[in-house]
Each structure stands twice: as structure tokens, then as C-alpha cells.
Amino acid sequence: MSADRTGSWAGDALARIQAELPATPLRALAAASAGGVDVLVKDETALPTGSLKYRHLRALFAHAITTGHVGAGTHVVVATGGAVAVAGAYLAGLLGLPFTAVVPARTGPDVLDRIERHGGRWRRAELPPAAGQQEGAALADRLGGHFLDHFADADRAMAAGGPTLADEVFAETTPEWIVVGVGTGATSAAVGRYLRRHRLPTRLAVVDSESSAYFPAWVTGAPDYATGMPSRIPGIGRPRVEPGFQPDLIDLVIPVPDGASVAAMRWARDTAGLDACPATGANLWGARHLARRMRENGTNGSIVTINGDSGEAYRNTHLDAEWLRARGLDPTPFEAEAGDWG
Incomplete structure (x- = not known):
């Protein structure tokens, strides 16, 4: 089928995409709110594919x-696994487009099943992870399709227009801090731009995983800082600084031990009633640090953070004791702290 890039198909496609962005709830996290500091969670699991990454792919x-x-008829290709690939498959299916995800070699069966469920295809990457984007772009070229590079282009696409997570949050509240993770950098950049544009007093903190390049950068x-080491916390952390990362828009970067991210994810699930992913655990660890600092300083107000994905996708990985042990990921030293918001 030839690609009709103008006219009725494009207009109809954009209308379908625009209709597929429900506002997600901003929930009070009662187990963490005390002493004049309220913690609120923007729950992105309410999006169509249950993940914050849906916003990036939609843009x-x-x-x-x-x-x-x-x-x-354009064949759309991405080069990544996880929530990005699932969101891409969903949106391509919504528009009736063929879709292929070039996934990392260790991508689990749960993710592959979800890609297929939305009508997409996948293939294992043949090159090392660092060359994944080039491999995806080459496949799109061979197919005569289009490569969606979420690392290079998500921030630019989100800045081009349309409602963002920041629009929704600040329509409801103006917190002292907003805490987000940083993977592509698109979410933190969108929030930072919103704060500057509207001259709001809210400060932006981002959390970063152990082996990532963002905190040292x-x-x-x-x-151009690079560690060359992949993150063990899906959705946040990169071995190099991606183009979407905008450090001038960020007030604070909080490095979070990977074990602490898992411990906080478990605390959220078992104590706070929040079905959270490992990246949400990192967000909560950062929010906890700021909440304690606010209480020590006698500052009242609220902190908003993000639940970017549910824990269900991680039941065979970060929620599995054997899987953690095999990767040297030990949340035990951080478990007491994860629940201490005082």
C-alpha cells in the first residue's frame, strides 16, 4: 500500500491518536504523607498501554x-524492548500500520507476548545494545518504512505540541517538588520547560540509577559523559547522555542505588497499596529524600512523583528473589529506609 502522507488518512490518524490520551489520576500516597508534607503520585498505569512511555510514543x-x-501503510520500526515497544505496537495497531520492534536479546516473553497481542512483530537484535538504534534504522530502510528513534526524537516530538504530563499535574496542584526519572530525558525536559514557561516555584528533581551517565554528567x-554500562532499572538510566536530557532545566539529580529502587518498589506494593515498577521505586526513593528534608526544615507542601509502569511486568524479574540474586541486586539493606518517610 502506498503511503498517503497528506489528506484524509493523516487527518483521521491524528484524530485517533488525540482521542487516545486520557488524563491520568493524581493519587495521594497516604503511607508517605505526614508532618505537613503530602506525597502525590501521578499514576500513568491508567494510560492505554499502562505506561508513561505511551506518552512518548504517541508524540x-x-x-x-x-x-x-x-x-x-508505512512500516514503523523501533529498536528497544519493554514499555516503548509495547506502546509502539499498540499505536501502530490503532492506525492499521505494520510494526516491528528490534528487541534486546534478553527481552522477556511477557513483553514479546504483549507486542504480538497488539498486532506487532519483533525480532532479536543481532548487534550489541549500543548499536541498537542503527540496527533499527537499517531495518526500516530495508523495509521502506520509518524508524522511530525515541532516544533522539522523543523530546523534540513532545515539545512540538499536545498536552503533556506537566499540563495535567499543574492543572491540579503546584507542589514544592516534582520528581521524575530520566531515560530519554523527554519527560524531565517537558516538565522543566513547563515550569520555566509558566514561572512556577516548583523545583524539578530527577532520579538516576547506579551505572547511568546522567548524574555524573x-x-x-x-x-558527552558515558559509562558504557546498561541500567538495571528499566525505563531510567543510560550508558551515555541522550539528546533529550536538558540539565539546565533540572534543579537536582538524585542518584539512587539499584537495590534501593527495588526496596522502594516492594514497599509501595506491600505497604502503600501502589502497584509500582522499579523506576517508580527510584522515584519514591528520591521523593522520600526530599520529604525528609522538607520536614527537617519545617517546610510544608507537597511532592509529586510518577508511577510510570505497573509491577506486573516485573513479577519474573525485579519481584523475583532468584532473578535478583543472580544479578547481584540486593534490596535488603534498603528495606527499613524505604518505609521511613519521617
């Missing part, structure tokens, strides 16, 4: 259609 699809890169000011 990428809309931008690609608007700019004429995707039309009727923020501290040193080196834009």
Missing part, C-alpha cells in the same frame, strides 16, 4: 505523521 507517531514521514557539566 512520536503524531510528529511523524504531521511531518509526512508516516502515512497509510549533571555534576561535571560534561554533555
